[in-house]
Amino acid sequence: MDTLRDMLRLMLVPGLGTVRLTRLLDTFGSAAGVLKADFEELARVKGISGPVLQALARKHWNDSEVERQLEVLETIGARPVYRWQNEYPVYLAQLYDAPSLLFVRGKVEHLNRPCLAVVGTRGPSLYGREMVRKLSEGLAAAGFTIVSGLARGIDSLAHVAALDAGGTTVAVLGCGADRIYPAENQKLAERIIEQGCLVSEYLMGTPPEGKNFPRRNRILSGISLGALVVEAGATSGALITANLALEQNREVLAVPGSILSPASQGTNRLIQEGAKLVRDYRDILEELNLGAVAQQIEMKEILPASDTESLLLKQLTTEPVHIDEVCRSSGLPVSTVSSTLAMMELKGLVKSTGNMQYVLAREARQEYRVKVD
Amino acid sequence: MDTLRDMLRLMLVPGLGTVRLTRLLDTFGSAAGVLKADFEELARVKGISGPVLQALARKHWNDSEVERQLEVLETIGARPVYRWQNEYPVYLAQLYDAPSLLFVRGKVEHLNRPCLAVVGTRGPSLYGREMVRKLSEGLAAAGFTIVSGLARGIDSLAHVAALDAGGTTVAVLGCGADRIYPAENQKLAERIIEQGCLVSEYLMGTPPEGKNFPRRNRILSGISLGALVVEAGATSGALITANLALEQNREVLAVPGSILSPASQGTNRLIQEGAKLVRDYRDILEELNLGAVAQQIEMKEILPASDTESLLLKQLTTEPVHIDEVCRSSGLPVSTVSSTLAMMELKGLVKSTGNMQYVLAREARQEYRVKVD
Numbered sequence: 001m002d003t004l005r006d007m008l009r010l011m012l013v014p015g016l017g018t019v020r021l022t023r024l025l026d027t028f029g030s031a032a033g034v035l036k037a038d039f040e041e042l043a044r045v046k047g048i049s050g051p052v053l054q055a056l057a058r059k060h061w062n063d064s065e066v067e068r069q070l071e072v073l074e075t076i077g078a079r080p081v082y083r084w085q086n087e088y089p090v091y092l093a094q095l096y097d098a099p100s101l102l103f104v105r106g107k108v109e110h111l112n113r114p115c116l117a118v119v120g121t122r123g124p125s126l127y128g129r130e131m132v133r134k135l136s137e138g139l140a141a142a143g144f145t146i147v148s149g150l151a152r153g154i155d156s157l158a159h160v161a162a163l164d165a166g167g168t169t170v171a172v173l174g175c176g177a178d179r180i181y182p183a184e185n186q187k188l189a190e191r192i193i194e195q196g197c198l199v200s201e202y203l204m205g206t207p208p209e210g211k212n213f214p215r216r217n218r219i220l221s222g223i224s225l226g227a228l229v230v231e232a233g234a235t236s237g238a239l240i241t242a243n244l245a246l247e248q249n250r251e252v253l254a255v256p257g258s259i260l261s262p263a264s265q266g267t268n269r270l271i272q273e274g275a276k277l278v279r280d281y282r283d284i285l286e287e288l289n290l291g292a293v294a295q296q297i298e299m300k301e302i303l304p305a306s307d308t309e310s311l312l313l314k315q316l317t318t319e320p321v322h323i324d325e326v327c328r329s330s331g332l333p334v335s336t337v338s339s340t341l342a343m344m345e346l347k348g349l350v351k352s353t354g355n356m357q358y359v360l361a362r363e364a365r366q367e368y369r370v371k372v373d
Numbered sequence: 374m375d376t377l378r379d380m381l382r383l384m385l386v387p388g389l390g391t392v393r394l395t396r397l398l399d400t401f402g403s404a405a406g407v408l409k410a411d412f413e414e415l416a417r418v419k420g421i422s423g424p425v426l427q428a429l430a431r432k433h434w435n436d437s438e439v440e441r442q443l444e445v446l447e448t449i450g451a452r453p454v455y456r457w458q459n460e461y462p463v464y465l466a467q468l469y470d471a472p473s474l475l476f477v478r479g480k481v482e483h484l485n486r487p488c489l490a491v492v493g494t495r496g497p498s499l500y501g502r503e504m505v506r507k508l509s510e511g512l513a514a515a516g517f518t519i520v521s522g523l524a525r526g527i528d529s530l531a532h533v534a535a536l537d538a539g540g541t542t543v544a545v546l547g548c549g550a551d552r553i554y555p556a557e558n559q560k561l562a563e564r565i566i567e568q569g570c571l572v573s574e575y576l577m578g579t580p581p582e583g584k585n586f587p588r589r590n591r592i593l594s595g596i597s598l599g600a601l602v603v604e605a606g607a608t609s610g611a612l613i614t615a616n617l618a619l620e621q622n623r624e625v626l627a628v629p630g631s632i633l634s635p636a637s638q639g640t641n642r643l644i645q646e647g648a649k650l651v652r653d654y655r656d657i658l659e660e661l662n663l664g665a666v667a668q669q670i671e672m673k674e675i676l677p678a679s680d681t682e683s684l685l686l687k688q689l690t691t692e693p694v695h696i697d698e699v700c701r702s703s704g705l706p707v708s709t710v711s712s713t714l715a716m717m718e719l720k721g722l723v724k725s726t727g728n729m730q731y732v733l734a735r736e737a738r739q740e741y742r743v744k745v746d
Contacts, residue, residue, distance in 0.1 A: 127631055256629035256641050258500055259652050268629050272650040279632050279641050 004080050006031035008069050009061040015052045072204040078103045078177045092222040099201035103177040106197030110168045114346045115145045115223045119238040120154025120230040125263045128231030133161045138281030140167025143346040154230050173200040174216035175208035217241040226251030232266030239266050253278045308340050320357035377453050379404035381442050382434040388425045445577040451476045451550045465595040472574035476550040479570030483541045487719045488518045488596045492611040493527025493603040498636045501604030505530045511654030513540025516719040527603050546573040547589035548581035590614040599624030605639030612639050626651045681713050693730035
């Protein structure tokens with residue numbers, strides 16, 4: 001709680017952005033360390049100067065707002081996830097501009113399952129509506145967490161398809177975690193909190209302003225192994241996500257469409273520029289080098305792919321085992337264990353039972369079987 | 374006429390195919406040389422043995438059929454074009470299995486203009502019909518000769534669009550040049566003979582058998598800089614053309630379409646496997662490294678791109694000059710002159726006036742201007 005209070009104090013310093021906050025935390029070791037630092041120490045940190053330096057050195061924290069933030073967080077049941085925690089999304093943590101703190105409502109553990117961003121236009125055609133449903137269902141059934149932005153159109157449809165397929169989904173918000181935008185998605189947001197989670201880097205009460213969405217998109221793709229653009233007009237915001245995904249070294253995948261359809265202008269151009277054309281969700285497994293997995297799943301001959309996987313399999317039973325216990329018994333670092341288990345879950349070898357606990361998935365394997373059309 | 378008679382004698386030897394005929398011609402220097410060769414000389418040629426060797430050595434030519442062939446050729450106004458002639462398509466001549474003789478009805482000179490194969494399903498959707506028209510019109514107006522197979526569907530529509538745009542088109546047949554298949558394309562074939570040409574490697578009277586079409590397709594792509602597949606089902610013959618084009622080191626281009634459209638299954642898969650996605654005919658100019666050309670044409674600032682082009686420009690006037698004269702005055706070999714003039718024609722620098730004669734195209738440039746939608 002102290003950490004959260006300290007982090008909120010820092011996040012409320014006007015003008016102190018993500019990258020400089022990370023630099024301060026890295027320099028002084030913790031939020032408390034930053035709060036204690038004096039003018040001279042602070043001034044030595046690259047980029048800390050002017051009003052931000054003054055504000056940090058003067059230590060006039062906005063504690064009334066900090067308390068208000070804590071109240072709202074408690075009311076909505078959001079929990080903080082710090083960059084230095086295991087629960088923080090592994091891939092997102094690699095980004096230089098990853099937020100130091102995420103506010104999460106729902107099941108945090110889904111952030112470290114294999115994620116795929118599914119995005120697109122707010123005004124899809126009938127074709128787009130059908131394709132996002134088919135692909136998201138297939139991906140969710142194959143074990144992917146579907147990540148999107150809770151926007152109208154393709155985003156919402158991707159969330160719904162994942163939920164309907166009994167899969168999991170993550171919505172990354174461009175506003176505070178206490179606000180649902182657009183309002184019509186209130187019911188959907190509640191379902192997502194049940195079966196997945198809502199994620200935001202913004203303080204409570206932050207309105208869904210236009211400038212937030214491109215920033216939000218970097219988290220969307222940052223969490224994910226790749227970004228699938230289902231339909232996008234020539235100037236769709238989904239193209240921003242695709243570009244960010246490329247910058248982040250993620251796979252970019254797109255659904256082709258008629259040249260005459262405005263909603264496929266952006267996706268066709270992406271393919272022309274090198275995005276992978278997707279005809280089927282299995283193309284995506286293939287493209288992410290999970291093709292062998294899909295095949296194995298179809299053949300129902302699931303074998304561990306590495307020594308690490310073999311070792312971890314031996315630590316698990318049909319009763320839930322906590323990830324800390326797996327680390328202890330295997331002697332492997334928690335980072336290795338969590339990422340390996342996530343991949344093993346995708347392959348249908350193990351199954352998360354929540355609260356960082358895992359079981360062998362031999363009996364549960366059916367859920368991960370790839371459906372053949 | 375003697376050469377043609379001798380070639381027909383050889384082509385009528387049962388079992389003697391294209392590649393071995395070429396080898397014989399290369400070995401003995403001419404058709405007459407092959408006819409005179411004795412058993413021992415013939416037996417030394419790789420692949421010449423068994424019944425073919427016997428037939429060649431025995432020299433029992435089917436001269437009645439030769440005379441019949443000559444009659445039909447004269448009746449339909451077809452002319453022979455030999456591999457060793459300048460009129461023979463430059464790109465086709467590079468293939469190991471290029472026919473030694475083509476029968477051509479119409480304007481032979483179009484075979485050495487920049488050609489693009491436009492192919493696709495015999496059963497196009499409304500989308501395919503619209504796309505083949507738009508793309509073929511644009512390409513024809515930009516100076517390309519549209520090459521296709523006179524089949525129903527995409528092929529016929531490509532020919533028609535090129536003709537309607539005032540461009541030129543070449544139909545490569547899978548039967549004798551005296552037969553039009555399908556019969557419903559009789560009128561179209563007549564238009565093609567007027568504004569372009571019909572080409573076949575088959576003897577007169579050869580029926581349009583299934584086995585001929587894959588072979589025909591190698592000529593279709595072999596003449597061309599690339600092959601554009603507009604619409605193709607999962608098992609369309611157009612995919613054979615695409616594969617041949619790849620083997621021949623030609624560009625393969627395809628129009629994307631809805632994943633749900635059967636007629637786009639093949640084209641989407643081609644793109645997935647590396648074919649270039651085409652949204653617009655200018656994409657094709659770009660892909661064939663003629664993008665700069667298109668831009669130059671749009672800017673109406675046409676400049677020679679090389680010393681060869683500059684030199685050739687100096688030999689030309691607004692009065693037609695024969696290509697032999699250009700060779701003599703420039704001191705360049707005919708192969709260089711003909712291929713350079715073909716490219717210059719695409720760029721709108723020069724214009725063919727038929728009969729291997731060229732003029733400067735300064736005044737005529739408008740015809741080559743790229744239309745902007």
